[in-house]
Amino acid sequence: xxxxxxxxxxxxxxxxxxxxxxxxxxxxxxxxxxxxxxxxxxxxxxxxxxxxxxxxxxxxxxxxxxxxxxxxxxxxxxxxxxxxxxxxxxxxxxxxxxxxxxxxxxxxxxxxxxxxxxxxxxxxxxxxxxxxxxxxxxxxxxxxxxxxxxxxxxxxxxxxxxxxxxxxx
Amino acid sequence: xxxxxxxxxxxxxxxxxxxxxxxxxxxxxxxxxxxxxxxxxxxxxxxxxxxxxxxxxxxxxxxxxxxxxxxxxxxxxxxxxxxxxxxxxxxxxxxxxxxxxxxxxxxxxxxxxxxxxxxxxxxxxxxxxxxxxxxxxxxxxxxxxxxxxxxxxxxxxxxxxxxxxxxxxxxxxxxxxxxxxxxxxxxxxxxxxxxxxxxxxxxxxxxxxxxxxxxxxxxxxxxxxxxxxxxxxxxxxxxxxxxxxxxxxxxxxxxxxxxxxxxxxxxxxxxxxxxxxxxxxxxxxxxxxxxxxxxxxxxxxxxxxxxxxxxxxxxxxxxxxxxxxxxxxxxxxxxxxxxxxxxxxxxxxxxxxxxxxxxxxxxxxxxxxxxxxxxxxxxxxxxxxxxxxxxxxxxxxxxxxxxxxxxxxxxxxxxxxxxxxxxxxxxxxxxxxxx
Numbered sequence: 040x041x042x043x044x045x046x047x048x049x050x051x052x053x054x055x056x057x058x059x060x061x062x063x064x065x066x067x068x069x070x071x072x073x074x075x076x077x078x079x080x081x082x083x084x085x086x087x088x089x090x091x092x093x094x095x096x097x098x099x100x101x102x103x104x105x106x107x108x109x110x111x112x113x114x115x116x117x118x119x120x121x122x123x124x125x126x127x128x129x130x131x132x133x134x135x136x137x138x139x140x141x142x143x144x145x146x147x148x149x150x151x152x153x154x155x156x157x158x159x160x161x162x163x164x165x166x167x168x169x170x171x172x173x174x175x176x177x178x179x180x181x182x183x184x185x186x187x188x189x190x191x192x193x194x195x196x197x198x199x200x201x202x203x204x205x206x207x208x
Numbered sequence: 209x210x211x212x213x214x215x216x217x218x219x220x221x222x223x224x225x226x227x228x229x230x231x232x233x234x235x236x237x238x239x240x241x242x243x244x245x246x247x248x249x250x251x252x253x254x255x256x257x258x259x260x261x262x263x264x265x266x267x268x269x270x271x272x273x274x275x276x277x278x279x280x281x282x283x284x285x286x287x288x289x290x291x292x293x294x295x296x297x298x299x300x301x302x303x304x305x306x307x308x309x310x311x312x313x314x315x316x317x318x319x320x321x322x323x324x325x326x327x328x329x330x331x332x333x334x335x336x337x338x339x340x341x342x343x344x345x346x347x348x349x350x351x352x353x354x355x356x357x358x359x360x361x362x363x364x365x366x367x368x369x370x371x372x373x374x375x376x377x378x379x380x381x382x383x384x385x386x387x388x389x390x391x392x393x394x395x396x397x398x399x400x401x402x403x404x405x406x407x408x409x410x411x412x413x414x415x416x417x418x419x420x421x422x423x424x425x426x427x428x429x430x431x432x433x434x435x436x437x438x439x440x441x442x443x444x445x446x447x448x449x450x451x452x453x454x455x456x457x458x459x460x461x462x463x464x465x466x467x468x469x470x471x472x473x474x475x476x477x478x479x480x481x482x483x484x485x486x487x488x489x490x491x492x493x494x495x496x497x498x499x500x501x502x503x504x505x506x507x508x509x510x511x512x513x514x515x516x517x518x519x520x521x522x523x524x525x526x527x528x529x530x531x532x533x534x535x536x537x538x539x540x541x542x543x544x545x546x547x548x549x550x551x552x553x554x555x556x557x558x559x560x561x562x563x564x565x566x567x568x569x570x571x572x573x574x575x576x577x578x579x580x581x582x583x584x585x586x587x588x589x590x591x592x593x594x595x596x597x598x599x600x601x602x603x604x605x606x607x608x609x610x611x612x613x614x615x616x617x618x619x620x621x622x623x624x625x626x627x628x629x630x631x632x633x634x635x636x637x638x639x640x641x642x643x
Contacts, residue, residue, distance in 0.1 A: 082570070084406060086317075087315050100564075109519070122576065198410040198411060203578045203579075205570075
């Protein structure tokens with residue numbers, strides 16, 4: 040690996056850590072500012088196949104299928120007094136690992152794959168939810184910063200063991 | 209010694225428990241006890257007396273459109289295979305090899321004409337016939353009668369593409385079970401050629417299944433508060449829009465709330481002639497003025513047509529969802545998205561995306577409901593609600609008389625804020641618990 044790619048990988052790891060921090064600290068506006076205006080934000084429904092046929096997720100049904108406008112709506116909604124699903128907010132901790140950079144063009148674009156484990160705890164409930172999956176991200180360099188332009192989150196369950204996705208992946 | 213004379217469900221026989229239900233579940237008086245939402249004993253009796261007896265939803269015919277397609281589903285806690293065989297016949301079979309009981313199939317869906325058991329290799333055709341036994345002549349001689357070893361066939365029937373099944377051979381026909389409610393299901397699923405897009409969404413809520421059914425069968429009242437954020441965002445006209453319309457119930461616990469009028473046509477304009485050819489004039493009139501339609505087919509199949517403004521454009525989506533019980537305080541929600549097959553691709557896509565945005569695990573309507581469902585179930589759990597005889601009030605609208613003059617069948621009230629549908633749901637539930 041070239042030194043340049045090592046540094047870039049480090050830069051994207053730090054980007055993902057900062058993103059996780061904003062989400063875990065309930066800074067949705069701060070998180071939203073990391074998004075590019077051409078954003079595609081998807082979470083396909085995972086399915087059980089007979090064998091190793093791929094993809095083992097739906098290409099026509101999603102748990103999230105947002106552009107920047109819909110994502111903005113979700114963020115605005117969370118700020119109303121009626122977004123009960125997250126009143127009070129879940130305690131979440133996003134663990135990001137296995138970060139791999141590809142299609143990297145300095146100051147232009149990059150593709151980054153990573154693993155994500157979300158721990159979610161609500162209220163006094165001693166039960167917790169774990170959401171595990173893989174992020175397939177694409178970035179565009181704009182105004183001196185990297186912005187997320189595409190995220191496809193491949194979740195590791197066909198039946199999600201969490202009451203809702205009022206949190207982001 | 210501390211004295212106690214309180215009821216204890218754990219020590220009751222099944223007969224005593226049902227007697228206690230008859231004492232405490234009083235739909236006509238508008239009183240429903242909390243314990244029925246979380247008690248393990250009620251859950252067990254319910255499984256035998258409700259879920260093993262009634263018709264239950266399985267899926268939509270469009271999910272297996274081609275010959276030799278199959279899908280895996282659940283019927284009252286048992287895995288079943290739904291196949292479309294080479295004759296185009298749709299059948300249901302228990303997902304169990306008749307030789308030693310191994311599960312035959314584990315993919316959600318696929319296409320194949322036969323199923324081979326992973327244990328000893330027994331091979332079953334998708335019409336249920338046993339067609340192959342490895343080394344048969346060698347090890348069984350001529351004595352094995354394969355015709356007696358076909359897969360266990362399940363009784364299934366369809367209405368407007370919606371497939372239902374039952375373990376109960378004595379059950380009335382699906383058509384009779386749905387009865388007058390079919391008039392409304394025509395609008396939901398028979399207004400045009402409908403198809404399911406993609407796999408159903410599946411997620412777990414720590415809630416009793418009845419909370420979901422109760423919410424969809426007649427509770428439009430909660431939308432003002434629980435879904436207050438939606439009105440704030442301008443996706444629906446006002447917080448009180450949900451009151452306008454009719455509340456309707458029919459026999460066997462079925463019920464719906466019909467939101468009307470609607471100044472806009474909620475469906476693709478170019479399909480008007482298809483709608484007219486599939487519906488009566490009266491049904492089409494309901495469709496043409498429909499703002500939303502939300503209901504529940506007893507016991508646990510809820511449905512929804514919802515018309516909202518997304519990105520400045522009005523769009524409707526149609527969904528059916530099953531509250532599949534997996535424990536007294538746990539259910540799997542399985543939500544299917546349905547759309548007009550002949551609608552324009554752009555309309556289908558916008559409709560799907562409005563479904564995902566509003567009623568899916570990430571749905572901005574749905575997610576607030578799940579919070580409520582979870583907390584209601586938790587509060588109903590354990591011995592205290594029996595000890596303290598906690599009950600819910602279901603008296604809303606008891607002072608009102610049904611209206612005549614509405615064109616559809618059933619008992620009809622002229623606005624949606626009533627609990628007559630919930631009372632009707634629990635009445636049939638109680639009748640089945642006694643049967």
